[in-house]
Amino acid sequence: MAQxxxxxxxxxxxENGIPAQVGTCSADGIPNATDISRVYHVDPQHVAxxxxxxxxxxxxxxxxxxxxxxxxxxxxxxxxxxxxxxxHSETEGPTFDEMDMQIEAIASMTGxxxxxxxxxxxxxxxxxxxxxxxxxxx
Amino acid sequence: MATKQPSREELGSELEQxxxxxxxxxxxxxxxxxxxxxxxIYEIVLRTMDELFGFHHALIxxxxxxxxxxxxxxxxxxxxxxxxxxxxMGTGLIGVVAKKRRLMRLTNxxxxxxxxxAIRKQMEEAGRSxxxxxxxxxxxxxxxxxxxxxxxxxxxxxxxxxxIESAEQKMFSDRDEILVNIVANQAASAxxxxxxxxxxxxxxAELAELNxxxxxxxxxxxxxxxxxxxxxxxxxAQLVQAGKMASLGMLVAGVAHEINTPIGxxxxxxxxxxxxxxxxxxxxxxxxxxxxxxxxxNLLLAIETLQQASQTELLACLxxxxxxxxxxxxxxLDESEEKxxxxxxxxDSTLTLLVHELKKGVEIVKNYGDLPNVVCFPSQLNxxxxxxxxxxxxxxxxxxxxxxxxxxxxxxxVLRFTDTGMGIAPENLDRIFDPGFTTKGVxxxxxxxxxxxYRIVQDHHGTIEVRSEVGKGTxxxxxxPISR
Numbered sequence: 144m145a146q147x148x149x150x151x152x153x154x155x156x157x158e159n160g161i162p163a164q165v166g167t168c169s170a171d172g173i174p175n176a177t178d179i180s181r182v183y184h185v186d187p188q189h190v191a192x193x194x195x196x197x198x199x200x201x202x203x204x205x206x207x208x209x210x211x212x213x214x215x216x217x218x219x220x221x222x223x224x225x226x227x228x229x230x231h232s233e234t235e236g237p238t239f240d241e242m243d244m245q246i247e248a249i250a251s252m253t254g255x256x257x258x259x260x261x262x263x264x265x266x267x268x269x270x271x272x273x274x275x276x277x278x279x280x281x
Numbered sequence: 282m283a284t285k286q287p288s289r290e291e292l293g294s295e296l297e298q299x300x301x302x303x304x305x306x307x308x309x310x311x312x313x314x315x316x317x318x319x320x321x322i323y324e325i326v327l328r329t330m331d332e333l334f335g336f337h338h339a340l341i342x343x344x345x346x347x348x349x350x351x352x353x354x355x356x357x358x359x360x361x362x363x364x365x366x367x368x369x370m371g372t373g374l375i376g377v378v379a380k381k382r383r384l385m386r387l388t389n390x391x392x393x394x395x396x397x398x399a400i401r402k403q404m405e406e407a408g409r410s411x412x413x414x415x416x417x418x419x420x421x422x423x424x425x426x427x428x429x430x431x432x433x434x435x436x437x438x439x440x441x442x443x444x445i446e447s448a449e450q451k452m453f454s455d456r457d458e459i460l461v462n463i464v465a466n467q468a469a470s471a472x473x474x475x476x477x478x479x480x481x482x483x484x485x486a487e488l489a490e491l492n493x494x495x496x497x498x499x500x501x502x503x504x505x506x507x508x509x510x511x512x513x514x515x516x517x518a519q520l521v522q523a524g525k526m527a528s529l530g531m532l533v534a535g536v537a538h539e540i541n542t543p544i545g546x547x548x549x550x551x552x553x554x555x556x557x558x559x560x561x562x563x564x565x566x567x568x569x570x571x572x573x574x575x576x577x578x579n580l581l582l583a584i585e586t587l588q589q590a591s592q593t594e595l596l597a598c599l600x601x602x603x604x605x606x607x608x609x610x611x612x613x614l615d616e617s618e619e620k621x622x623x624x625x626x627x628x629d630s631t632l633t634l635l636v637h638e639l640k641k642g643v644e645i646v647k648n649y650g651d652l653p654n655v656v657c658f659p660s661q662l663n664x665x666x667x668x669x670x671x672x673x674x675x676x677x678x679x680x681x682x683x684x685x686x687x688x689x690x691x692x693x694x695v696l697r698f699t700d701t702g703m704g705i706a707p708e709n710l711d712r713i714f715d716p717g718f719t720t721k722g723v724x725x726x727x728x729x730x731x732x733x734x735y736r737i738v739q740d741h742h743g744t745i746e747v748r749s750e751v752g753k754g755t756x757x758x759x760x761x762p763i764s765r
Contacts, residue, residue, distance in 0.1 A: 159450075160389030162396040180396055244385055248377040252390075253397045254414040258404065 145226075145270040148187045153223055153272070156216040157184050165192060166211040167203035175199045180249070182212055182225070183242055185266060190225065191238050193246060194263040201265075204229045210267060222275040227267035239264040305332050306463055313471040317478045323355030326468045330445060331357065333460055338422055338448075342368060342375060343433075343441035343472070351379055351442055353420050366420030368442075373419045375442050378430035382439055384462065386429040386453045426450045431461055433469035440473060514716040515736045518729040533608040540605055548598035555591035558584050607633035619765075621654040624662065624694065628685060631666040635674070642680040650688035656764045661737045668730040669698045669757050676702025676755060689763075693743075696759040704751040713747065741765070 166176045177200055183191040190212070194201055204210060208229035213222055233239045243261045250259035287295070309329040313322055323341050330339050338358040342351035349370055356363040371380040378385050387393070401413060421428075425446045433441040443465050445453075453461075562584045565575050574580065607630040632645060639645060673683050681701040688695050705713060712718045716732040738745040743761035 158388065160387060161392050178396060178399075180393055240381075244377055244381050244383065245387065247371070248374040248385060248387065249390070249393050249397065251372045251376065252374070252419065253394060253401070255397055255401060257414060258412050259397060259400070 146188060147226075147269045147271045149184070149190070149225075149269055149272060153214070154184055156214050156219070156221070156223060157182050157190070159216065159218075161215045161217065163215065164213040165200060166213075167200050168207050168209070169203045170206035175203055179212075181242075181245070182214060183238065183264070185238050188269055189230065189266055190227065190269060191233075191242060191264045191266050193242055193261050194232065194265045195246070195259065195261060204265070209270075220277055222277065224273040224275065225269055226271040226273070228270050230266045230268045232263040232265050234263050236264075238266070302333060302460060305329060306460070309464055310467055313467050316471075317475045319472065319475045319479070320355070322468065322471045322475055326443070326464060327355060327357040329464055330461070333464070334445065334453075334457060338425075338446040340375070340421060340444045340446070341433075341441065341468075342379075342444070344379070344439055351375060354441075356420075359421070363420045368419055374428050374430045375419070375421075375444050378432050378444075379439055379442050382432045382434060382437075384429070384431045384458060386427075386458065388427045388453070389450050390428065391424065391426050391450070422446045422448055424448050427453065429453045429458070429461060431465040433465060433472065435469055435473045440469060440476075443468060511716055514729075515732050518716060518733050519736055533605075537605045537609055540601065544598050544601050544605075548595060548602075551591050551594040551598065555588060555595065558587040558591060562588070604633065606630075618658075619656055620659055621656050621764075622659045624652060624655055624657075624696065625649055625687065627659055627663045628666050628687075628696075631663055631670060634667070635670055638671075638674050638679070643674055643677060644682045646682055646684040648684060648686040650686070652687050652689060652694050653763055655694055655761060657741055657761065658737075662741070662761075665734045665737050665759070666698075668734050672730065673698060673700035673702060673755070676700055676704075678702075681754075690760070692763050693760050694763060696761070697756055698759075699754060699756040701754040704753055704755055705747070705749040706751055710747060710749060714745075 160181065162178045162180050163182050164176055165179050166174060168174045179192055181193065183193075185191050192210075192212070200210075210227045210229065212225040212227060214225065215222060239261070242264050246259060246261045247256070250256045253259075309325060312325045316322060316325075326341060327339050339356065340353050340363065341355040343354050344350075345352050345367075351368045351370065353363050353366040353368075368375045368379075370376050374385055374387055404410070404413060421444070426449055427447040428444060430442055430444045432439055433443055443461075445461070562581075564570065565580065565584075632639070670683065677683075677700055683701075684697070684699040686697040686699070709718075709720060714731050714735040716729055718732075735745055738759060738761070741761055742765060743759060746758045746760075747755065748758075749755040
């Protein structure tokens with residue numbers, strides 16, 4: 144089973160609040176890409192994605208546990224590509240609580256408390272990490 | 282992946298920065314513990330945050346009494362009014378920090394808002410507007426990008442939230458989080474202590490006020506009781522006196538009745554004896570009486586003696602009648618209701634009863650004016666005259682002059698009793714009408730005489746005043762309405 148370790152420098156990028164993009168694929172090979180508000184750092188081998196309302200992503204993951212996440216580091220002019228594999232879902236515990244708290248804060252600021260709710264923290268194992276430096280436009 | 286080692290300059294700079302942070306933290310610790318003034322504490326906290334991070338937007342919010350909201354009690358760096366602004370528990374970063382009682386930091390909030398706005402728009406387009414709520418207005422920056430919120434906790438109790446906001450996409454580091462936490466913990470303790478102190482002061486002030494109120498009430502109640510007690514004693518004394526007067530009146534009436542009949546008989550018989558003696562005398566002076574009988578010296582002496590004795594006896598009877606009349610007049614048993622009377626008669630009757638005392642060397646000078654009859658309870662006023670005259674006689678130790686002056690003054694009569702006695706000491710003048718006050722010593726005076734006079738005069742809607750000079754004498758002035 145492939146296993147990668149997240150570098151320390153990726154952590155501020157995960158916490159920078161810039162929405163990321165997640166790509167999944169159904170069992171019959173149809174891809175899906177969508178924005179997610181945040182990718183949470185669980186430990187150097189695992190990340191968590193919020194299971195809220197992107198039902199197609201959730202459905203795909205249940206059929207095909209592999210996912211790909213694009214993290215945007217605007218300050219560093221860098222993108223990070225994480226290759227993930229779904230591990231398990233959590234509906235309690237420190238990771239869930241931390242995600243829940245942040246989502247609740249943002250949702251209540253924007254009048255989305257009733258909609259923007261965390262249903263579960265989906266924990267993914269990191270299988271590889273890729274850093275893409277695109278540089279400043281000339 | 283190789284990690285770059287920090288240079289010597291970088292290490293030096295970091296060390297310098299940490300030293301500065303430690304200095305600031307020590308300073309805030311010292312400043313914050315030196316005051317119990319809440320506004321000063323807020324100011325120290327806000328200033329320290331500014332010094333540590335250079336953030337210019339900060340809020341201190343405390344939990345309202347109902348525990349449902351947080352209210353801004355201090356702020357720094359905002360345009361417009363933020364003080365008093367309310368954040369409901371569970372709303373926004375501040376409300377959620379309060380609800381969860383955990384520190385939270387968020388960055389790039391603008392992008393997150395845009396992201397959520399996009400979702401919101403999608404939902405609206407999908408006809409799901411009913412699921413959406415209005416975004417509540419929250420005090421602070423409208424375009425906040427980075428925010429850190431720290432719960433202010435005392436043990437496990439939330440007292441408020443401290444929040445720093447920035448319009449920049451600057452991220453708070455783990456190090457910032459530690460520093461903010463240290464200051465927030467100190468702030469929480471200081472705010473808690475100041476509030477306790479304030480509550481204690483308020484409690485103490487309330488207690489002092491309660492004590493004062495209690496003292497005032499006790500004082501008022503005591504005065505009320507003293508007043509009631511005085512009235513009770515006066516009334517009691519008056520009742521006793523009235524009882525005595527009633528007994529005296531009945532006694533006088535009985536005695537007068539018993540005496541008047543035999544006295545009338547004695548007076549009538551004495552007159553008969555006197556006239557019979559005169560007839561005997563005329564008879565023996567007649568020509569047909571033998572000379573030896575007409576010139577019998579013993580017979581003539583006997584007739585003379587009989588005549589003189591009869592005369593003396595008649596005068597004695599008149600005297601007895603006069604005394605009995607005075608007694609009846611004084612007691613006025615038959616006049617227990619209001620009557621229109623001549624006060625001079627009452628004064629004279631009183632003087633008659635005191636004749637024995639007056640004989641020792643008291644001269645009475647009457648300066649009676651032209652007084653109309655006065656509507657009053659005669660026996661009560663006689664009692665006043667008796668008290669005043671008795672006191673005057675006592676004050677003169679039996680020798681001196683009592684002047685009694687009466688006059689009319691409009692719708693009032695004025696009666697003055699002036700003696701040449703020892704006078705009343707100035708320190709006692711204000712107390713002479715108090716029940717129980719006496720200078721005569723235990724067992725001699727009851728201290729009720731003048732109190733009764735005062736009460737009787739008051740009951741007659743009149744006044745009684747006293748002027749006195751030690752060694753010269755005293756003057757009591759009664760002023761009574763002619764009719765009521």
